Amino acid sequence: MKNTVKTFQQQKDEHKKITMLTAYDYSTAKIMDKAGINGILIGDSLGMVMLGYEDTLSVTMEDMIHHTKAVARGAKEALIVADMPFMSYQTSIYDAVYNAGRLIKEGRAQAVKLEGGASVCPQIKAIVDASIPVMAHIGLTPQSVNAFGGFKVQGKSEETAKRILEEAKQVEKAGAFAVVLECVPEKLAELITKSINIPTIGIGAGPNCDGQILVYQDMLDMYGDFKPKFVKQFAHVGAEMEKGIKEYIKETQDNVFPSQEHVFKIDDEVIKKLY
Numbered sequence: 001m002k003n004t005v006k007t008f009q010q011q012k013d014e015h016k017k018i019t020m021l022t023a024y025d026y027s028t029a030k031i032m033d034k035a036g037i038n039g040i041l042i043g044d045s046l047g048m049v050m051l052g053y054e055d056t057l058s059v060t061m062e063d064m065i066h067h068t069k070a071v072a073r074g075a076k077e078a079l080i081v082a083d084m085p086f087m088s089y090q091t092s093i094y095d096a097v098y099n100a101g102r103l104i105k106e107g108r109a110q111a112v113k114l115e116g117g118a119s120v121c122p123q124i125k126a127i128v129d130a131s132i133p134v135m136a137h138i139g140l141t142p143q144s145v146n147a148f149g150g151f152k153v154q155g156k157s158e159e160t161a162k163r164i165l166e167e168a169k170q171v172e173k174a175g176a177f178a179v180v181l182e183c184v185p186e187k188l189a190e191l192i193t194k195s196i197n198i199p200t201i202g203i204g205a206g207p208n209c210d211g212q213i214l215v216y217q218d219m220l221d222m223y224g225d226f227k228p229k230f231v232k233q234f235a236h237v238g239a240e241m242e243k244g245i246k247e248y249i250k251e252t253q254d255n256v257f258p259s260q261e262h263v264f265k266i267d268d269e270v271i272k273k274l275y
């Protein structure tokens with residue numbers, strides 16, 4: 001069954017957990033869709049996990065559209081949400097609506113996500129007014145890495161916790177259909193989840209959110225040694241890939257691969273004429 005923003009709201013109301021993962025390409029999206037994931041995020045984390053940057057700041061609209069198109073072709077049932085990259089919505093309401101529109105029209109996403117609280121509420125409202133569903137994202141907002149001084153847990157003090165709770169209420173009021181809570185204390189995430197009517201999707205925000213999201217390279221252990229506290233490795237795909245690649249190298253060097261089952265034939269009479 002096709003997941004929509006309505007399905008997400010319904011699952012919060014029925015206390016049925018919402019599951020999301022990131023994906024950036026066709027074949028991965030197809031596997032996740034088949035597995036029954038509710039939503040796929042084309043995250044700007046692609047700058048790090050797919051392109052090898054140290055943060056998400058260099059990701060462009062062209063990068064996002066390129067990967068969103070691929071995921072949209074692979075996923076039929078999951079709700080497809082595309083991240084708005086750094087500086088595609090902060091600069092003006094016009095830019096925000098224009099770039100959200102490109103992710104829908106060209107990328108074929110069904111919703112967009114952007115980072116921030118009160119400061120981006122005018123953008124959220126304007127995009128929603130253009131009939132594009134918006135997922136908000138508060139707490140650790142990676143596009144603010146330079147302002148935060150690193151990727152650090154947010155909302156541990158009374159002042160910052162209160163601010164994040166207020167931001168959750170503000171983005172709901174601005175019209176967001178859901179909100180990502182990233183790297184905040186579990187009890188703050190629980191309070192926010194109880195205080196607003198739209199679903200909360202947690203990453204590093206504990207078990208009391210309405211749903212969870214992880215970067216797939218992290219949960220499948222295929223992104224080197226990166227393992228923040230909130231990541232659980234559900235499989236070890238990186239090691240499995242390395243094993244397969246090593247076998248390929250060895251069998252090729254040893255003349256074991258390709259074997260007779262992998263080759264195409266020509267009539268002996270035909271080839272003889274070429275000698």
Ligand SMILES: Nc1nc(=O)c2c([nH]1)NC[C@@H]1CN(c3ccc(C(=O)N[C@@H](CCC(=O)O)C(=O)O)cc3)CN21
Binds near residue numbers: 142153223228
């Ligand atoms: N592969 C990947 N996974 C992610 O979850 C992710 C990205 N990339 N890129 C964008 C942001 C950056 N994120 C990050 C990156 C590092 C930490 C980290 O090192 N966290 C420390 C906590 C630091 C503290 O105590 O404040 C940890 O040990 O969990 C957290 C989130 C989350 N997002």
Ligand SMILES: CC(C)C(=O)C(=O)O
Binds near residue numbers: 044180203215
């Ligand atoms: C980690 C998720 C929430 C994200 O924003 C991303 O992958 O870019």
Ligand SMILES: [Mg+2]
Binds near residue numbers: 045083
């Ligand atoms: Mg992101």
